[in-house]
Amino acid sequence: MANPIIPDKSVVTTCAYCGVGCGFKAETHQGRLVRMTPWKEGKANHGHSCIKGRFAFDYYISDDRVTTPLIRASIDDPWTLVSWEKAIQHAASELRRVQAKYGTKSVGAISSSRCTNEEIFLVQKFARAVLGNNNIDNCARICHSPTQFGLSATVGWGAASQHFDSILQADVIMIVGANPTEGHPVFGSLMKRRVRQGAKLIVIDPRRTETVESAHIKADVHLSLRPGTNVAVLDSIAHVIVREKLYNEAFVRARCEWDEFERWTEFVSSDRYAPEVIGPTAGLDPELIRKAARLYASGPNSAIYYGLGVTEHSQGSTGVMCLGNLSLACGMLGREGVGVNPLRGQGNVQGGSCLGSWPHVFSGYRFVTDDEVRGSFEKDWGVTLDAEPGLRLPNMFDAALAGNFRGMFIMGEDPVQSDPNQNHIIEAMRQMECVVIQDLFLNETSKYAHVFLPGSSSLEKDGTFTSAERRVNRVRKVVEPLAGYQDWEIVVMLMNAMGYLATYDHAGQILDEIARLSPAYKGISFELLERIGSAQWPCDEAAPEGTEVLHREKFPRANGRGTFMLTEYVPTAERTNDTFPLLLTTGRILTQYNVGTQTRRTQNNRWHSEDVLEISAHDAHIRGIRDGERVKVSSRFGCTELKAKFxxxxxxxxxxxxxxxAETRINVVTSDLSDWATNCPEYKVTAVEVVKVASEQTAKRAAKKKREHVVTA
Amino acid sequence: MLWSELRDLKDDVDFGTPPRAGAEVTLTVDGHTISVPAGSSVMLAAAKAQRNIPKLCATDTLEAWGSCRLCLVEIEGRSGYPASCTTIVAEGMAVTTQSEQLQRLRKGVLELYLSDFPAEDVDGGWSEFHTALAQGGVTTHPYEPVETHLSTPVDVSNPYFLFDPAKCIVCNRCVRACEEIQGTFALTVQGRGFDSKVAAGQDQPFFESDCVSCGACVQTCPTQALIEKSLFEGDYIRG
Incomplete structure (x- = not known):
């Protein structure tokens, strides 16, 4: 029979993939998920979807899903299947043993932007209230920590100033270091709609992405800059805006710190940021820089959207500040159609950022060193909290190698695969005496773990995600947890086993605690989300249903004014030379998601079954590399092999x-340099050399040919 | 303005054409007075007045197209039977959505569609087309088909959804969704008249075309010609 199954139940929930936060109806038949259809009332997607959210959901019933807790004495032993009780007791006693032996601060926790707000909040509570230190970090460290830092410094809050729909009122759209049609496809479609309606498009990206040119889309200006020169180019754009007096003086006088503005104009108008100077540095035609500057400043509504191409640099935070500066100077904030908006990679990076999963701040970015703030948490949680900021993720690995860090609780993260300089991390992981992992699958990191607690997918739990537009969306349980417990329940069990009494009947009570302790989430509750669908923070008495556009009247800074940061361009220490003459930059593709934990377990692999190295035909030719051949990519840090694609x-x-x-192991190659302010790794720039794998002989011939080519060129 | 088109959508209602923002225009639909923003279609006004008009090629996430001829109405002072999806409301307009003549016209349209639809898949189907058949009280057709699309092969190349041309009524919704919503422009209708058919890319299998599998076409298809494979136990067998 060709008649399709009629789903018997439909649950509205939120997509677990990227930061767009699409609403979906998860339809089940006899308790089994049979399809996901986009929810027309989803505020970010309005009934649209992409291949990941709509189709790639089978990972949750993948054969290799772990559904029984596992423990082992050493990482060289095989895993033993144990009961939940035994696993929790073992994890608890081992973490306490490590603490007794090496000190309270010898353990830490990592949460993930794959987890719900409730779980993220609970894990940081676990670190602070149960482990008794501030060693808590999350994966936003390696993607958007510079956003937090750079935007806070200029406009006051490290979050998108707009809602996604705002782009429908933009006249000029500037995309910096992002590729929305691949990374944030539903937003990419919205952006393309607006461009087809006539909005101008500026793209700043080393690659000629689909955003630059595709069906009925062509960027008005594409600045294909050399990786690592963002700050130089953005300063040069500012230079043109200031020199040509294209800034919005009325806005700056009314809304910003004028003295700081003057300091900034003096800085960027220096000749060293003239397009004629920066052009050659960045590999750009100076006229294109001028054109971009004039277009952005002319508006009337210009909106900036940026991605990891801005943040994952040694000057990531500076790059974000440049964007803050530009939008303030041109008055492109505080209304619809304008703004500065990070496009966040994971479903809940914004939640991970704002709910205190950081070693130095509680939820709402309030410092652990602040006695009053800490006091409010101590009162609510009934324990004394450490006033000293904890270790950042990379510092935890460093401390492990130094000998004073020996235990970790990692929830929904795979740092061995996703973090830079893999060999260094593996060495650090080997030093650990107790690594507890809570995840759906065994992964690269679990190779170095002692306890594995099988977690629940977002289809199996209740909670909320905060999308890239600050929108708190409801995640609803569609099917029963395969391993028996929702993730937050597992953390609660662990907290209780370690002697801290935590009692929550349902995830909504954790959200109530978040609301109680976090000003921006004050008005958010399951009841509110049930009633109005979703809400963008800040949500409080003044904005009972949330806030779509930030900074309408003032900026969330002490004096209410926006300010300008001096953003000196400092070239990254990672440079090309004769040995490593090419610059490697990394990114993502539509059909796969992040390190592929979910999508690689679905049919999406049919589209992208392996990572390939995109190389220009010219560079390939002088190395004797043919299209589709395997090549070795090496850097100062390591090497890996993959297939070349012209x-x-x-x-x-x-x-x-x-x-x-995982097989690509590209992070073996990437450098260990990181953002000066936040340690966000510089994934986007690594000097490499590429040689054909075939034979050393061929490689030598190719090198000779290259030398000859250089001579004659 | 695109703004209200997207933000005023409701999950449980299909207004038939996108909501609009504009000054209120008042009209009557089957005697019920209703005010809707200028620029709205008669179909949308009728939906707001709870006088739903049958439709196949119209949906509120896409601009009106006017090809299925099921949404015909009578408008006082106008000749003929205009399609309500492509007719814009006007002040004082008096619309009739139900009459014997309209019933007859719609039945004729549905019978024609049915004559080129796999007969075995009429019972038990649950698409918009099946609903329209049920509402129109159409279960059979009087035609003796000479030529049909019923033996056109099914495209199962995409891992997630299939395209069964036998169930396609060439309403263009998938093509428009690919253009207007997704912006990929991977689909088209090629050929004329009886030969017209939905084609992906350069008339390639979906998987080999420039389709990005966003699912917009599957979401909007009113006949389940484009449908998720996950809704079938085992392989898809037509009929």
Whole structure:
């Protein structure tokens, strides 16, 4: 029979993939998920979807899903299947043993942007109230920590100033270091709609992405800059705006710190930021920089959307500040159609950021060193909390190698695969005496773990996600947890086993605690979300149903004014030379998601079964590499092998790959440099050399040919 | 303005054409007075007045197209039977959505569609087309088909959804969704008249075309010609 199954139940929930936060109706038949259809009332997607959210959900019933807790004495032993009770007791006693032996601060916790707000909040509570230290970090460290830092410094809050729909009122759209049609497809479609209606498009990206040119879309200006020169180019754009007096003086006088503005104009108008100077540095035609500057300043509504191409640099925070500066100077904040908006990679990076999963701040970015703030948490939680900021994720690994960090609780993260300089991390992980992992699958990191607690997918639990537009969306349980417990319940069990009494009847009570202790979430509750669907923070008495556009009247800074940061361009220490003449930059593709934990377990693999190295035909030719051949990519840090693919998307001198497959091990190659302010790794710039794998002989011939080519060129 | 088109959508209602923002225009639909923003279609006004008009090629996430001829209405002072999806409301307009003549016209349209639809899949189907058949009281057709699309092969190349051309009524919704909503422009209708058919890319299998599998076409298809494979136990067998 060709008649399709009629779903018998439909639950409205939120997509677990990227930061767009699409609403979906999860339809089940006899308790089994049979399809996901986009929810027309989803505020971010309005009934639209992408391949990941709509179709790639089978990972949750993948054969290799772990559904029984596992323990082992050493990482060289095989895993033993145990009961939940035994696993929790073992994890608890081992973490306490490590603390007794090496000190309270010898353990820490990592949460993930894959988890719900409630789980993220609970894990940081676990670190602070149960482990008794502030060693808590999350994966936003390696993607959007510079957003938090850079935007806070200029406009006051490290979050998107707009809602996604705001783009429908933009006249000029500037996309910096982002590729929305691949990374944030539903937003990408919205952006393309607006461009087809006539909005102008500026794209700043080393690659000629689909955002630059696709059906009925062509960027008015594409600045295909050399990786690592963001700050120089953005300063040069500012230079043109200031020199040509294209800034919005009335806005700056009314809303910003004028003295700081004057200091900034003096700084950027320096000749060293003239397009004629920066152009050659960045590999750009100076006129294009001028054109971009004039277009952005002319508006009337210009909106900036940016991604990891801005943040994952040694000057990531500076790059974000540049964007804050530009939008303030041109008065592109505080209304619909304008703004500065980070496009966040994971479903809940914004939640991970704002709910205190950081070693130095509680939820709402309030410092652990602040006695009053800490006091309010101590009162609510009934324990004394540590006033000293804890270790950041990379510092935890460093401390492990230094000998004073020996235990970790990792929820929904795979740092061994996703973090930079893999060999260093593996060495650090080997030093640990107790690593507790809570995840759906065994992964690269669990190779170094002692306890594995089988977690629940977002289809199996209740909670909320906060999307990239600050929207708190409800996650609803669609099917029963395969391993028996929702993730937050597992953390509660662990807290209780370690002697801290935590009692929650349902996830909504954790959200109530978040609301009680976090000003921006004050008005948010399951009841509110049930009633109005979703709400963007800040949500409080003044905005009982949330806030779509930030900064309408003032900026959330002490004096209510926006300010300007001096953003000196400092070239990254990672540079090309004769040995490593190419720049490797990394990114993502539509059909795969992040390190691929979910999508690689679905049919999405049919589209992208392996990561390939995009290389220009020119660079390939002088190395004797043919399209589709396996090549070795090596950097100062390590090497890996993958298949070369000729591409017109990258210019000469640049190679590009994705990081979706563990086998690629591309993070063995990426550098250990990181953002000066936040330690966000510099994934986007690594000097490499690419040689054909075939034979050393061939490689030598190719090198000779290259030398000859350089001589004659 | 696109703004209200997206933000005023409701999950449990299909207004038939996108909501609009504008000054209120008042009209009557089957005697019920209703005010809707200028620029709205008669179909949307009728939906707001709870006088739903049958439709197949119209949905409120896409601009009106006017090809299925099921949404015909009578408008006082106008000749003929205009399609309510492509007719814009006007002040004082008096619309009739139900009459014997309209019933007859709609039945004729549905019978024609039914004559080129797999007969075995009429019972038990649950698409918008099946609903329209039920509402129109159409279970059979008087035609002796000479030529049909019933033996056109099914495209199962995409891992997630299939396309069964035998169930396609060429209403263009998938093509428009690919353009207007997704912005990929991977689909088209090629050929004329009886030969017109939905084609992906350069008339390729979906998987090999520039389709990005966003699902917008599957979501909007009114006949389940484009449908999720996950809704079938085992392989898809037509009929």
């Amino acid at each position: 591409s017109e998307r990258v210019g000469s001198g640049i190679v590009y790959t994705t990081f979706h497959h």
